Amino acid sequence: MKPIAAALALFLAGPALAQTQESGRVGSGAPEDIFMEVTxxxxxxxxxxQDEFTLAHGGYYRFNLVCPEELTSETGFHFEATExxxxxxxxxxxxxxxxxxFYMQGLSFRxxxxDDAxxxxFSFHPMRKGVYPIYVRDQSIPPKEVFGRIIVE
Structure with a gap:
């Protein structure tokens, strides 16, 4: 009886456990949401x-780029996290x-x-440890820039 009860407890706790990201283990279940608002x-x-995010290697995340202001193609923002x-x-x-x-290039986007609120x-699994820059610029000439970073441990 005890092994069945333990298995049932693990099964029922599964959704709660899926939210814990563990370095080196590819995540499953729903992704953990990360939000970065640009104004x-x-x-x-x-x-x-927020200009820095620390993630677990192999975790499952959904990066949300939020542009809350009314924007145009002249006043909008350009986001890159190429590496x-x-x-x-x-x-x-x-x-x-x-x-x-989204600007597609091969099987990824760049x-x-x-251009509007x-x-x-994008949801993803970080597959290599490291420090990865985030680059955001406006559409002015020359562009005004800001940088952040994602740390994968």
């Missing part, structure tokens, strides 16, 4: 709500609203542009 600062430069994308297994790309564009997101 304009007083000087017009992009401002990130992370080169070292991750991309699962799903999605756009919650219109005028958010950038997301916010909305959210774009």
């Amino acid at each position: 304009h600062g007083d000087d017009g430069a992009p401002v990130l709500s 992370l994308l080169e070292n991750a297994h991309i699962r799903v790309l999605s756009v919650a609203e219109t005028d958010l564009e 950038a997301i542009e916010c 909305g959210t774009a997101r």
Whole structure:
């Protein structure tokens, strides 16, 4: 009886355990949401709500790029995390609203542009440990830039 009770307890706890990301173990279940909001600062430069994220190697995450302001193609933002994308297994790309564009290159994408208020997101497994830069710029000439980073442990 005890082995059956233990197996049942593990089965029922499964969804709760799936939220814990463990380095070196490819995650399963629902991805853990990560949010980064990009807005304009007083000087017009992009401002990130968070500029550093620490993730578990092999974990399962959904990165949400949130652009809450009304934007145009002249006032929007351009997001890149090239090195992370080169070292991750991309699962799903999605756009919650219109005028958010994914630029595809091979089996991955290289950038997301916010040309209006909305959210774009991608779910992924980081497959290599390291520190990966995040680059966000506006559409001005020369562009105003801001940098963040993702640390995969």
